[in-house]
Amino acid sequence: MxxxxxxxxxxxxxxxxxxxxxxxxxxxxxxxxxxxxxxxxxxxxxxxxxxxxxxxxxxxxxxxxxxxxxxxxxxxxxxxxxxxxxxxxxxxxxxxxxxxxxxxxxxxxxxxxxxxxxxxxxxxxxxxxxxxxxxxxxxxxxxxxxxxxxxxxxxxxxxxxxxxxxxxxxxxxxxxxxxxxxxxxxxxxxxxxxxxxxxxxxxxxxxxxxxxxxxxxxxxxxxxxxxQHSTREVVELRFAADSQEAFAGKLDGLGERVEVLPDRILLYVADGDAAVAEVTALGLVPASVLVRRSSLEDVFLHLTGRTLVD
Amino acid sequence: MVGLVLPRLVSFEGAPRRSASVAERNLAALKSAYWLVLISGFLEPVLYLFSIGIGVGALVGDLTLPGGRVVSYAGFVAPAMLASSAMTGALAETTFNFFGKMKYMKLYDGIIATPVQPFEIALGELGWAMIRGSLYSAAFLVVMVGMDLTSVGRAATAFPAAVLVGFAFGALGMAVATFMRSWQDFDLMGSAQFTLFLFSGTFVPAEAYPAVLRWVVELTPLYRSVHLIRGISVGATGWSWLLDVAYLLVLTGVGLLVASRRMGRLLYK
Amino acid sequence: MVDVSVAGRVRPALPRVPALAVLAHYLVGYRRTWRAGVFSSFLLPVLTVVGFGFGVGAYVDQGVGGLRYLDWLVPGLIASTAMQVAIGESTWPVLSNFRWIKTYFAQSAAPLRVGDILAGHLAFVLFRAFTSTAAFLLVTALFGAVRSPWAVAVLPVVLLLSLAVAAPTFAFSAWAPSDSYLALLFRFAVIPMTLFAGVFFPVESLPSGLRQLAYATPLWHGVDLCRAATLGVAPQWSVPGHLLYLAAWAIAGWLLARRAFRRELVV
Structure with a gap:
């Protein structure tokens, strides 16, 4: 073809x-x-x-x-x-x-x-x-x-x-x-x-x-x-309100990329469960944890940014 | 004003006002063509007066009214133009506009979520229509006085009469609007309006019609309105104006009553 | 199941006369809505003849130039009916095809050229104006207001008049930023033309400046031709002159309309 x-x-x-x-x-x-x-x-x-x-x-x-x-x-x-x-x-x-x-x-x-x-x-x-x-x-x-x-x-x-x-x-x-x-x-x-x-x-x-x-x-x-533009899996961590930034510093070096959003932290990693284990090992206890496959949406947001267009 | 332009085109009166919610904004912005539409609204009856009253009037000459009084054709037609433009303005505002806002713009669905009641919306709409219509009527009366078709005193008396005509047709229009099913129905209403405009003693005295037609005509609201305003502007004597005023008052009351009942049912469904 | 496989594909040819396919579209819709239009575009002009021609006519003792007022008025009403139907059909429907129901955009995705889209719709407008006036002519003939077999010449004249007013109106409606502009067109052009271009009273009784303005309107030329036809008299102006003048409006209008349509559709 x-x-x-x-x-x-x-x-x-x-x-x-x-x-x-x-x-x-x-x-x-x-x-x-x-x-x-x-x-x-x-x-x-x-x-x-x-x-x-x-x-x-x-x-x-x-x-x-x-x-x-x-x-x-x-x-x-x-x-x-x-x-x-x-x-x-x-x-x-x-x-x-x-x-x-x-x-x-x-x-x-x-x-x-x-x-x-x-x-x-x-x-x-x-x-x-x-x-x-x-x-x-x-x-x-x-x-x-x-x-x-x-x-x-x-x-x-x-x-x-x-x-x-x-x-x-x-x-x-x-x-x-x-x-x-x-x-x-x-x-x-x-x-x-x-x-x-x-x-x-x-x-x-x-x-x-x-x-x-x-x-x-x-x-x-x-x-x-x-x-090409994302990892295999994404871990979404939620901590108590307004404390994301404080925790984010401790997560540096985990996975390929760490993205801090106002309401949660995203870890771009190859193996989600392994990353969660590492987070726990650091003594951090997130309010919620979600491990999911990376999607086109992650690529899209990564490439075009999260800012509202209009 | 319906006029001798086909009533299908009457929609031009109401169509811009379909965007009346936008008009509010335009009031502040003052740049939309809608303003020109509003301001030039008084022009139409004046154009008719010049064309029919003076142009055709030159062919007709003077008219002898039933009382024996002789008036120029322009003097005869002018009060009828005033009455019919009050009718058209009020109907366009209350039917076309109201229908558009209720059915398509869902404007009222937003308003009734507030403590405002349907009937109050109707009165608000009617009030706006009346302010506009009254300004047009006043301007037209000034033209009539300027053309020496009536005296200042008579014009001053004719003004409240024209406002009453507007109220009666506005109330009637609100009642009618609640029965409208689609824009197609406006074609019918426009046709009815145009027929009234042609045959309400507007261009020739009703006495010229065959007897049966004459009786039917004398029962219509536009005939009563023309009769009232013409009586005032040519200075007719007698008490028949009381009948006209009573008729228009009753029409206003019944129209409002029907409109408020029906609106409640349509909006709170 | 739809067969859309490449092998089974029958390649559609382009329509032979694309504008006719566009006209067909409007006629299909009109089959359903014509009844509503009969009232306004046909019965009401007839009522005007009755109320005005007979009613007011009875008071015009001298007639107009020796003619019965009714007979004099009818050809004027024929021309103005044609104009009003033509302009009415070229305003809101055109605006709506651009802004509300967007029919023109649907058509431009098909293998039609801008000229086809425009010509097809114009043809429908002419059809509307023509059928309304033809029916009107027939009825007024029954009233005895048509006095010459030349009256059949009214039909081509109203076609030309309709095109002369519809084409520039298409351009205007395509350009109009909002429907308020259409209301203004009626208020400042259509209604004054109807009232002062010789339909209800002779243009000669207008003061000189206004008279020149009336002569410049396409409607007056249509009225004069129609009047000459139904009364069987010579028009006030040369026939080729009238026809050329109306044709000039039509051609200029077509060019403007095509430009305006292109501006909206090909961006």
């Missing part, structure tokens, strides 16, 4: 809005059949990148090829082979669920009859068949999202772009969306998504980049990123 021609290829890609540089020279390659993720805090440049890939935002610099074509010159031809699920659902509230799919299919030159069949299949796929003739407005957030995803599939796209596909959904709805996206991937559809949910990235992405301030700060598979 690695030898296949990349579907999306960006070199030194830049997007500026006036003086503000949203995307600051990134290199990305998305290969056929993979699920590729853009991770990053708000304002990292993920959505700007997605809009450029969606051929609705001309790059300000660098090189971008999608399906081997130039997004500025061949926008419609590329978009004919893309499916886009935007961050906010922009369904037509005056149409029914089914009509939202059939009218959209017409934009791809799909004949009416085929569009009807296709809509029926897709409604089945996203489990909305029973609501086919309902209006959009009374649907739940999860249903609207599924309908938007179905709409993005109406043209049998080769690449599906998903901008924060599960933001704002309840756990059941999220899992259903993940499961459907996984099936698409199994069928060979290339997925490109942005998210700031680490569990989502770990669930769905074969490969991902972490963006911060318009740049790519890390790249790899979720597993590789964890190995």
């Amino acid at each position: 690695t030898t296949a021609q990349p579907l999306i290829q960006a070199r030194g890609l830049v997007k500026r809005f006036g003086d503000f540089t949203a995307v600051d020279g990134i290199d990305v390659e998305v290969r056929p059949g993979e699920a590729f993720g853009f991770l990053g805090p708000n304002g990292a440049g993920k959505s700007s990148t997605m809009r450029m890939v969606g051929c609705i935002s001309p790059p300000s610099g660098g090189e971008l090829r999608i399906l081997g074509m130039d997004p500025v010159r061949d926008g419609p031809a590329i978009r004919a082979r893309l499916g886009v699920c935007p961050q906010l659902d922009n369904l037509d509230p005056e149409l029914t669920v089914r009509e939202n799919l059939t009218t959209y299919a017409r934009y791809f030159g799909i004949p009416r009859r085929v569009a009807r069949e296709r809509a029926a299949e897709l409604l089945d796929f996203v489990q909305l068949t029973e609501r086919a003739d309902s209006k959009v407005e009374p649907l739940s957030g999860g249903m609207k999202r599924r309908l938007t995803i179905a709409r993005a599939l109406v043209n049998n796209p080769e690449i599906v772009l998903l901008d924060e596909p599960t933001t704002g959904l309840d756990p059941q709805a999220r899992h259903l969306v993940w499961e459907r996206l996984f099936r698409l991937k199994q069928q060979g559809v290339t997925l490109v998504l942005t998210t700031h949910y680490m569990d989502e990235a770990e669930q769905l992405c074969d490969r991902l980049v972490v963006m911060d301030g318009g740049r790519i700060v890390a790249e790899g598979s979720p597993r590789a990123l964890i190995e």
Whole structure:
């Protein structure tokens, strides 16, 4: 698969809005059949990148090829082979669920009859068949999202772009969306998504980049990123309020890295239980102890910082 | 003012006010176009007066009223414009705006969590509508006096009458708003308003209508309002204005009563 | 199960006339909402004819230039109905497609160009204005207010007039920072045009400065053409002049609208 021609290829890609540089020279390659993720805090440049890939935002610099074509010159031809699920659902509230799919299919030159069949299949796929003739407005957030995803599939796209596909959904709805996206991937559809949910990235992405301030700060598979930027396990220690700093000094040298937060201390270590034993041996008695596997969230926070972005 | 512009477009009166919570902020900021919308609101009846009263008036000439009094067409139309703009302003404020705030902005759900009661919200809304409407009415009366369509004394008497008209339609609008199901219903209301505007003795004396239509027309609130204000501004004699005033007072009372009952039920659900 | 496998993929072609697919979208929605619009865009102009044409007309003893006031008024109302429907459909719906329901953004993710999105919506607006005025024309003909077979020429005229007012309104609505601006458009442009551009009384009775302003409005040119058509008389101004003037509004409006749409959609 690695030898296949990349579907999306960006070199030194830049997007500026006036003086503000949203995307600051990134290199990305998305290969056929993979699920590729853009991770990053708000304002990292993920959505700007997605809009450029969606051929609705001309790059300000660098090189971008999608399906081997130039997004500025061949926008419609590329978009004919893309499916886009935007961050906010922009369904037509005056149409029914089914009509939202059939009218959209017409934009791809799909004949009416085929569009009807296709809509029926897709409604089945996203489990909305029973609501086919309902209006959009009374649907739940999860249903609207599924309908938007179905709409993005109406043209049998080769690449599906998903901008924060599960933001704002309840756990059941999220899992259903993940499961459907996984099936698409199994069928060979290339997925490109942005998210700031680490569990989502770990669930769905074969490969991902972490963006911060318009740049790519890390790249790899979720597993590789964890190995590279974190330890195997993390120990979370809580001491009595306001005494973290005092204890932290005594923990120096334990594990690879010690991070002191207002409410707890994190030890990044290879073996959590061994580290807990060492802490106890030092005569320290934390109020609570949690040993867990290192997650993408640790990588993410380590790379992009803990400060609130907005 | 509904006017001869189709009522579907009436929504322009209420639409900006759908963002009324924002208007509060704008009051401080004073930079939004909303202010221009507010300030220019009085312009519409004046434009109608010039177009219909003077422009078409040049074709019509003078009118002889039933009492034998002869008035210019502008003098005949002006009080009707005042009454209908008081109606439109009050209805737009209390229906469109109220509906938007209740249904979409969920503004009131926030307010009823405080000790404020639904009825007090309604009165507050009505009060704001009335202040605005009264300023428009006063400005219009100044124009009428300036054009020599009425005297200063009569204008001063017509002012409270216009305020009463505003209250009656405001109360009616609040009651109506509690029955609105969707924005589509506003199309219907706009149509009803426009029909009233055309056939309430606004442009021709009701005496010109066929007898049956005339009786129906005389029962409508806008006809009573036009009759009241026109009587004052042309200086009609007699006591029929008492009937108009009583009618409008009863309408105000019934409107408020219905509105407060229904609002309680809609909000505390 | 959806077949999205690469082998089974039928590659969609681009739509032959993409703007038609966009128009189809609006027509599907309109199938459901047209009833609400019938009242405002058709019955109410008819009521205006009754209340104003017959009502006030009865008091206009001399007529206008020797014509019955009703006959003189009706073509003006036809033109102003077309204008109002065209502008009404080009204001809140356009703003909403950008800011509230974001239909344009959904469309721009499909293989449509900005021009297709704009042309499809404009075509729907023209459809609305055209059907409203055609029905209105028919009813007024039944009232006996149409006096010449030339009246059929009203139909292409209202199409051109609608385009001349809708295209620049699209540009305005795309640019408008808030819906207050749309209210201002009605207050300072649409309503004054309706009232002073020769619909209800002859423009000639306006004072000179205002008269020039009235001549500059697209509505007056539409009114004059419609009046000439339904009455079967020569217009006050040359027909090619009228048509060119309206076409200039349409073309300038289209260019402005396309620029405004591009500014919003391609960033």
